[in-house]
Amino acid sequence: MTQPRKGQAPEKVDQTEFHLRFMRSFADPAFNQAQDALAQIAQIAWENYTASRKAPFTEKAGPAYADPDYDLSSEWREASERLKKADAWQKNPLSPSRVLLICGAARNDGSCPGEMSKTFRMMQMARSVLEEARMEVDILDLSLLTSDYGRQIHPCKGCASTAMPLCHWPCSCYPNHGLNQVNDWMADIYEKWTAAHAVIILTPVYWYQTPSVLKLMIDRLVCADGGNPDPTSTSGKNAEKAKTLELADWPYPKHLAGRAYGLVVHGDVAGIEGVRRSLSDWLDWMGLIAAGQKAKLDRFIGYYESYAESHEVLDRDQAMQDEVRNVARAVAESVAQLRRGQLSQPDAALASPRPK
Helix, strand or coil, X not given: CCCCCCCCCCCCCCHHHHHHHHHHHHCCHHHHHHHHHHHHHXXXXXXXXXXXXXXXXXXXXXXXXXXXCCEEEHHHHHHHHHHHHHHHHHHCCCCCCEEEEEECCCCCCCCCCCCCCHHHHHHHHHHHHHHHCCCEEEEEECCHHHHCCCCECCCCCCHHHCCHHXXXXXXXXXXXXXXXECCECHHHHHXXXXXXXXXXXXXXXXXXXXXXXXXXXXHHHHHHECCXXXXXXXXXXXXXXXXXXXXXXXXXXXXXXXXXXXXXXXXXXXXXXXXXXXHHHHHHHCCCEECCHHHEEEEECCCCCCCCCHHHHHHHCHHHHHHHHHHHHHHHHHHHHHHHCCCCCCCCCCCCCCCC
C-alpha cells in the first residue's frame, strides 16, 4: 500500500485571525448597525471551521453506490443526478442538437474595463450561424466571474495527483461550508458540458496564456477525464482507499468523450498559436473530436495597434469575422455527421495501453 505523504499543510488559524478574516467581508460601515448579529454569526462560523464541517447536508448513499451506508453529501448527489439526466438527454437520438459556446474573456462592460470583450462579439457571430442551422445554443460567459455577485470557480485541489479515484465526477471538493468555499459555479458548468453535442471555446490571449477565468474551468474539468462517479468507494476523501482503488486497475473513464469541438483564439501581439495548440491538445486528450482544420482558428486583431481602437479594428476585419463563422459552420456540420454516425473516428475502437 502506497502511503500518502504528509507535512505540507499548516495548522488551522487561531480564533483571532479567523475573526479578522471573517469580518473583512463586512468592513463597509453600512454593516455597523449589525455588529452584534455579525459577532454571533462569526462564532458559529468559527465552530464550523474548527469542526471541519464541510458537508452539513447528507443522506445515506443507498444501494446504487459501493457503500450504501455512507453519508453522502446531498449537494453532491443533486449535482450528480443532474449530470446523469443531461447525459441521457445528450445521448437520446431524438433530442435536438446542442452546442455550448464558451466566452473565455474576463472582460465585460459591467466590471472595471467598462467595455464588452471582442470575444463576446465573436461568440455572438458563432451563435447566429448555429441558430440558423437550427441548433440549440447554450452560452457560458466566464466574464461573469468578474462582475456577478458571489459567483466563483474555486481552484482545483489536485486530488487526481494523489490518486485518480479521489477525483470525483462531478467534483466533490466544493462546496466546503466549514471553509466558506461556497457559490461554486462548476456544478452548473459540468451540466452544460455534459448536455452539449459540441463545444466552441472562444478566448483572448492574456500574457501568453488563457485568461484565468478560463483556466479555472479547465483545471476543474480534470474530473471529466478519469474521475470517479462514486465518492462512497473512497469514503469521501480517504487517500489510502483511493490509492488502493487506482492500483487495482482503475479504468480512467472519459466522461465527455465523443463530443465535437471548435476553437477561436485571438490576440494582439503574441501567444495565439501556443494557446490554440494547448487547448486543442487538452480537448483531444479528453476524447473530444476536432471539427476540422477550419474549426481551430488563431488570429491577431490589430497586430501591435492600440487597445483603444481594437473594436473598430474588428469591425473592419471582415475576413476574421467570416473565419469565426466558419468555425461555427464546421462544428454544426460535425455535429450533424456525428449524430448520423458518419463522422470518421478511425482510432475509436483502439484500446490505449496507457489509459491515464
